[in-house]
Amino acid sequence: MKLYGYWRSSCSWRVRIALNFKGLPYTYEAVHLLKDGGQQHTEAYRAVNPLRTVPTLELQEDGQVRRLAQSMAILEYLEERYPTPALLPQEPWARARCRMLAESVNSGIQPLQNTAVMQFVKGELKADERAFAAHWNVRGLTALEELVKETAGTYCIGEQVSLADLFLVPQLYGSRRYGVDLSPYPTLTRIEAACGHLPAFQAAHADRQPDAVPA
Amino acid sequence: MKLYGYWRSSCSWRVRIALNFKGLPYTYEAVHLLKDGGQQHTEAYRAVNPLRTVPTLELQEDGQVRRLAQSMAILEYLEERYPTPALLPQEPWARARCRMLAESVNSGIQPLQNTAVMQFVKGELKADERAFAAHWNVRGLTALEELVKETAGTYCIGEQVSLADLFLVPQLYGSRRYGVDLSPYPTLTRIEAACGHLPAFQAAHADRQPDAVPA
Known part of the structure; x- marks a missing residue:
């Protein structure tokens, strides 16, 4: 998996904790939110994530590149796909x-x-x-x-x-x-x-x- | 169940759709967000929901009154507790x-x-x-x-x-x-x-x- 993020973005940070907690290896691609007027606004990144936000999680499934934005959606996906160790209580x-x-x-x-x-x-x-x-x-x-x-x-x-x-x-x-x-x-x-x-x-x-x- | 809401609050509206869709009966208690400086700021409502937002879902379980704020949390709860008809895809x-x-x-x-x-x-x-x-x-x-x-x-x-x-x-x-x-x-x-x-x-x-x- 690959995570597009920014060091100080709290939304990216949440996903980094989850990936670490679940022991899922990932590569990290920095998107500088301030440099050059904000790299999230480039045409290249807008093709990755039209919301122009970080994080974006990128993964390969069935030979396809799949991308997901919105930290909460990413975290719920990781929880369903890799339920152990859990990040949601059972009750x-x-x-x-x-x-x-x-x-x-x-x-x-x-x-x-x-x-x-x-x-x-x-x-x-x-x-x-x-x-x-x-x-x-x-x-x-x-x-x-x-x-x-x-x-x-x-x-x-x-x-x-x-x-x-x-x-x-x-x-x-x-x-x-x-x-x-x-x-x-x-x-x-x-x-x-x-x-x-x-x-x-x-x-x-x-x-x-x-x-x-x-x- | 009881839903504290406001007619024009989009967050309340989301939950109303879900309750209707799943066929769950509920009573509705209006919290006027503008009248009297906003009824969500009263002491009585802050005891119901410290966030001072609508909606709040109130329910009785095991003889206890339980309250939940944040529309997304309410919707995920309803989906887990009353999975049919589903509001999340299976895949x-x-x-x-x-x-x-x-x-x-x-x-x-x-x-x-x-x-x-x-x-x-x-x-x-x-x-x-x-x-x-x-x-x-x-x-x-x-x-x-x-x-x-x-x-x-x-x-x-x-x-x-x-x-x-x-x-x-x-x-x-x-x-x-x-x-x-x-x-x-x-x-x-x-x-x-x-x-x-x-x-x-x-x-x-x-x-x-x-x-x-x-x-």
């Missing part, structure tokens, strides 16, 4: 709560502070894009801290690493970038620290990717 | 494509034009919130029109109604509200028209809800 209600937590990041926070939106808020609306991002991070994390308490153990859902953790960890890295004070979210940061001990999370970290330019 | 790659299309709306378009964001863009940034919404609709629908062609039949995924259709139909209603010209998306509007013949979609339509205030 139906726990699965539902896990997806709810993941979606609170996926559709509730990240879309409001991705590269395209930040550029638009700054460039077109002439507004402070970091303040815009921080606003939605604070609002989203406040709710997430409350929601996660119902199920949290070492991880978001008890003692099992799940999709919810894959969405949380990269999001908090982004929150810090936008200057968000994370002290009101002790449950979230405790879970983040626990995940930080796991090799699958360590190897997926933004700063450890081949295209990383750490501060 | 793994078709399932993946279906979720990708749904997520292109769920995380790619809707979050950038929901009530909270529109109010913030207008009130805080003093910008044209309708133009902001229209921008992300056009960008998202352009990609979606291209992506859907790979699998489209009568519906987004061949001849089977699926989650992708549940996300598409309410989104296009929103797109029109923001003045988006839909003529560049003939595949999407053709699928929308086909869905419009189905009772499950008809009964879920915004204008037919008890709290509707049609123009």
Whole structure:
């Protein structure tokens, strides 16, 4: 499998954790979201993914090249295709709560502070894009801290690493970038620290990717 | 089951279609997103859903009241709990494509034009919130029109109604509200028209809800 991604893209990062966690080897192709006006806008990449987003998962099946965009869709696909080790709990209600937590990041926070939106808020609306991002991070994390308490153990859902953790960890890295004070979210940061001990999370970290330019 | 929703909320609408499609009876409790500064911000509703969003699905299980937010999480839960009639294809790659299309709306378009964001863009940034919404609709629908062609039949995924259709139909209603010209998306509007013949979609339509205030 091949993953088109960007080191600091939280959506790419989620998929990297899943691939590592499930022990699936992959090659990584960096798509620089800022260089040359954004390599995701090139004709070549638009043929790979018309959404002009990362990640895109590429795989060969039945002699065909197949491509999938949208991190949640990729993660559900990997879970169905390679169910062990699992990233969704077995119990139906726990699965539902896990997806709810993941979606609170996926559709509730990240879309409001991705590269395209930040550029638009700054460039077109002439507004402070970091303040815009921080606003939605604070609002989203406040709710997430409350929601996660119902199920949290070492991880978001008890003692099992799940999709919810894959969405949380990269999001908090982004929150810090936008200057968000994370002290009101002790449950979230405790879970983040626990995940930080796991090799699958360590190897997926933004700063450890081949295209990383750490501060 | 009880669904907290708002007639014009596309996220509530998706869940209404699924409940109808699967023949699951439910009661509907309207949460007016604009009246009284937004009923989703009341203390009573925040106890129901700390995200301050609709929909919330409420159900009783083992004598307990259980609540679930986030439309995608609700839909996946309903699909697992009540698998027939199915809203996800059986074939793994078709399932993946279906979720990708749904997520292109769920995380790619809707979050950038929901009530909270529109109010913030207008009130805080003093910008044209309708133009902001229209921008992300056009960008998202352009990609979606291209992506859907790979699998489209009568519906987004061949001849089977699926989650992708549940996300598409309410989104296009929103797109029109923001003045988006839909003529560049003939595949999407053709699928929308086909869905419009189905009772499950008809009964879920915004204008037919008890709290509707049609123009």
